[in-house]
Amino acid sequence: MTMLKPGDTIGILGGGQLARMMALAAAPLGLDCHVYAPEADSPAFPVAAARTCAGYGDHEALAAFAAAVSVVTYEFENVPADTAAFLASRVPVLPGPRALATTQDRLVEKTFVNDIGLATPAFRAVVSLAELQAAVAELGRPSVLKTRRFGYDGKGQVIVRPGMDLEEAWSTVGGHPSILEAFVPFALEVSVVAARSADGTVSAFDVCENQHRHHILATTRVPAGIGPATEHACKEHAARIAAALDYVGVLAVEFFVLRDAGGEHVLVNEIAPRVHNSGHWTIEGAQTSQFEQHMRAVAGWPLGCVRRTGRVEMANLVGDEVEAWRKIVATPGSHLHLYGKREARPGRKMGHVTRITPE
Numbered sequence: 124m125t126m127l128k129p130g131d132t133i134g135i136l137g138g139g140q141l142a143r144m145m146a147l148a149a150a151p152l153g154l155d156c157h158v159y160a161p162e163a164d165s166p167a168f169p170v171a172a173a174r175t176c177a178g179y180g181d182h183e184a185l186a187a188f189a190a191a192v193s194v195v196t197y198e199f200e201n202v203p204a205d206t207a208a209f210l211a212s213r214v215p216v217l218p219g220p221r222a223l224a225t226t227q228d229r230l231v232e233k234t235f236v237n238d239i240g241l242a243t244p245a246f247r248a249v250v251s252l253a254e255l256q257a258a259v260a261e262l263g264r265p266s267v268l269k270t271r272r273f274g275y276d277g278k279g280q281v282i283v284r285p286g287m288d289l290e291e292a293w294s295t296v297g298g299h300p301s302i303l304e305a306f307v308p309f310a311l312e313v314s315v316v317a318a319r320s321a322d323g324t325v326s327a328f329d330v331c332e333n334q335h336r337h338h339i340l341a342t343t344r345v346p347a348g349i350g351p352a353t354e355h356a357c358k359e360h361a362a363r364i365a366a367a368l369d370y371v372g373v374l375a376v377e378f379f380v381l382r383d384a385g386g387e388h389v390l391v392n393e394i395a396p397r398v399h400n401s402g403h404w405t406i407e408g409a410q411t412s413q414f415e416q417h418m419r420a421v422a423g424w425p426l427g428c429v430r431r432t433g434r435v436e437m438a439n440l441v442g443d444e445v446e447a448w449r450k451i452v453a454t455p456g457s458h459l460h461l462y463g464k465r466e467a468r469p470g471r472k473m474g475h476v477t478r479i480t481p482e
C-alpha cells in the first residue's frame with residue numbers, strides 16, 4: 124500500500140457526524156477529505172475540503188470522485204456492494220471488501236466470529252415463520268429476532284417475550300431474512316475501538332462501558348467496570364477479528380459481559396467496520412482520537428498513541444437534549460461537540476459532550 128502525503132485527499136462515503144469528525148481530524152495532518160453523500164444538508168459537507176452530492180448508484184459522479192481521491196473510506200457499513208466494487212476497481216477502498224461483506228449481514232458476521240474461535244450469543248438463521256417457530260422452540264423466550272441486514276440503533280429487531288404471537292414478531296421484522304438470538308442476561312455492555320494499520324500493527328483503545336436508552340447509545344465511560352482479564356480479552360478479541368478480516372482502519376467490537384460463579388466472560392455482539400459512537404471520548408480522552416487513527420491507517424501511516432488522558436465520560440445529546448448546549452458550553456472542562464444538524468428530531472444524534480477527570 125502506498126503512503127499518502129500531506130496535500131493528498133481521502134474520499135469518505137457518507138456525510139454524517141462520523142465523516143464530519145474524520146474530516147476535522149484529517150485537517151491537522153495536512154490531509155484533505157472529499158465527502159460523497161446523497162443528502163444536500165450532510166453534516167460533513169461544511170467542514171470538508173471537497174464534496175459531491177450524488178446518489179450511491181450514480182456511476183458518473185462515483186468515477187469523478189474516484190479520480191479526485193487517493194483512497195476511499197466510509198462512515199457506514201451499508202455501503203451498497205456495487206458502489207464499493209465500482210470504486211475499488213479505480214482506487215483503494217479501505218477497510219476492504221471482506222470487512223463490508225462480513226459486517227453487512229448478522230448471520231455472516233456471527234458465523235465468522237464463531238469460526239475464528241470467539242463466542243457469540245446462540246443464534247439460528249430464520250427465513251420463514253415456520254423456521255422462527257422452530258428457532259424459538261430451541262432457544263426459548265425471551266429471545267431477540269433481528270433482521271440480517273440494515274439494522275442499527277435497535278431498528279429491525281424485536282424481543283420475543285413469553286406469550287408474544289410469533290406471527291406478529293415475524294411481521295415486525297417485515298418477513299426479511301433474520302436471525303433469532305438467545306437473550307443474554309448481561310451485566311454490562313462494553314466495546315473496544317481498535318485500529319489496524321496497513322503493516323498489520325493493531326492498537327486498541329481502552330475498553331468502554333456503554334449504556335443505552337431506547338436502543339441508542341446514551342453514555343460511555345472509560346475505564347469500564349470490568350476486571351483486567353476481561354479488559355485484556357476484549358482487546359485480544361478485537362485484534363483477532365481485525366487480523367482475520369485483513370482489516371485496515373478503525374473498527375469497533377461490541378461485547379456483552381456476563382458474570383456468574385466462574386467470574387466474568389464476554390460474548391461478541393456486533394462488529395462495526397468504522398469509527399464508532401463509543402469511541403467519541405478519544406477526541407479529548409486519548410492522545411490520538413479514533414478519527415485521527417482512522418485517517419492515519421487509511422493513509423498508510425503509523426498508528427498514534429492510544430494512551431488515555433484521564434477518566435472519561437461521554438454523553439450523547441439525542442433529540443432535544445441538544446438544548447443543554449448553553450449550559451454545557453458554560454461549564455469549564457465540558458467539551459461540546461455539535462454536528463450542525465438543523466432539526467432536533469426524537470432519536471436523532473445531535474452532538475455529544477465529553478468530560479475528563481484526571482486520574
Ligand code: AMP
Pocket residue numbers: 244267269274275276277304305306307308309312335338377392393
Ligand atoms: P444490536 O443492534 O444487535 O447491537 O442490539 C441493540 C441492543 O439491544 C444491544 O446493545 C442490547 O442492549 C440489546 N440486545 C441485542 N441483542 C441482545 C441479546 N441477544 N440479549 C440481550 N439484549 C440484546
